[in-house]
Amino acid sequence: MSSIASLATLNARVLTIMATRSQDQHLVAQVAAEHGVSDSDSPLNYEDGSSSDSTAADPTSKRTCKVVPAFGWHPWFSYQLYDDTASNSNSEDTSTEDAFKIAHYKAVLSPTPKDPSFLSSLPPPTPLSSFIASTRKHLTSFPHALVGEIGLDKGFRLPQQWLPDDASSRDEGLTPGGREGRLLSPYRVQMQHQQAVLQAQLRLAGDEGRAVSVHGVQAHGVLYDTIAACWKGHERKILSRREKKRIAPGAEESSSSDDDDDNENEPKKKKKTAARGKPFPPRICLHSYSGSADTLKQWFHPTVPSQIFISFSTAVNLGTDGGRSKLEAVVRAVPDDRILVESDLHMAGEEAEAMLEDMYWLVCEIKGWDLERGVRTIGKNFQEFIYG
Structure with a gap:
């Protein structure tokens, strides 16, 4: 939150900020209430490459970067949701709140935790239906909000619990709930539970006609299968x-x-209305996409009823030798009108903006675009992804 003040000085015209867990949903709403985009200030008009307001014509004019909010529950924190829509086949005693919490975490974490202190350190799980209801209210409050960040992650392991000395020395400037340097435990969230949380949010996005930002790590095949199940028959x-x-x-x-x-x-307004009430999102961004060019083929198959966008970041796509080696082929495989860039950083400011610029240059180089064409193309793609 301390980086929000930098919005007034950024070159970026608009940023998307995403909630990931219980502690930051209201913070995203708070920022969007003050800085959010609206119909009256749609960031850019890309049809002719010109700005929709006077600030682009006069770069010295006072302007503030606008924000597109996104509300979602990240797979890293999916264990903190209890799927109250599923039948509970747990045979353990759940007559008390604490017993229910312990039974829930034993059921959704793998391997099954045995350490009582670790289990007791975890928060009481939130009913999935309650989260979906509160997210629907956020989407109603912010007509251009997305659902995100959501997805699947096979590699993630829960951090160890806070020790007494650690808790007293944590950085109060950070939103609670993150890892913050803690060692990792051996426990992962079972894929079946992650899928249930993801599909509930996909259905919400489809019902409200909203785009989604999707996280996928070491799960490209199961991620496609999980999302494709939502549009089966459509x-x-x-x-x-x-x-x-x-x-x-x-x-x-x-x-x-x-x-x-x-x-x-x-008119587009009528098309947006028609896009609501479906069991799958109208637009999907695979963010910081780390899969192969071949895997993209299934996403861009002509039978897929959602518009698929692919975004890239220096933080993820250039973070490893493997990522760098396959990036060029993947960027070339993405249609020109479906490519996006991002910082994939937890804060706004100069560092995030530098990451955006680096990826703009790299995508333009790979695509053979000059910078002006690249910025206009990607900006138009972003507007299509957000507004439809």
Whole structure:
């Protein structure tokens, strides 16, 4: 939160900030209430490359970076949610609140924790239905808000509990709930539980017609399968050559999906309304994508009913030799109108902005774009991802 003051000095016109756990949902809402985007100040008009306000024409004009909020529960913290929509087959005594908490964590963590002190240090789990209800209220309050950050992570391990001396010396400037240098425990969140939390949030995004930001680490196959399960039965229809000849030119776009009844000539507001009430999100960003170029093929298959965007960050995609070695092939595999960049950093300011600039330059180099074209293209993609 201490970096929010830097919004007034950034070159970036708009940033997306994302909630990840119980402690930061209200903080994202707080920042969005003061700095959030609205219909009246849509950040840029990319149709002609010009700004929608006067500040771009006069770079000395006073302007503040706007914020797009996102509300979600990250897979790292998914164990803190209790799936109250599932039948509880636990045979342990759950007659007390503490007994219920212990039984929950034994059921969703692997290997099953045996250490009573570790189990007692974990917070009481939040009902998943309660979180979904509160998130729906946030989405109603902020019409351009996303659902995120959500996803799956096979590699994550829970940090060890706070020791008495550690808790007293923690950095009060950081939002509580993070690792903050603690050693890692051997415990992971079972994939089935992560999937249940993810799918509940995907359904919410579909119901509200909101885009989602998706985290995927060491789980690219199961992540696709989990999301694809939400649009099962709603895939776009691929027309044969004979079918295309039978219909009027341009009609195949409107009949390519059983769910897409939109008239291409209707205003975008009507199209957004039509996108609500589906079991899958209309737009999905695979953020800091670390998979292969081949894996992307399934996401961009013509039957996929969601618009898929791919974003890259120096923090993740250039953080390892393996990431750097495959980045060029992956960037080339992403369609020009679906690529995004990000800082993937926990704070705003000069460091985050430098990371954004570095990735802009790198993507432009790989794509063969000059910087002006790259910024305009990626900016237009961002606007499409947010506003639809």
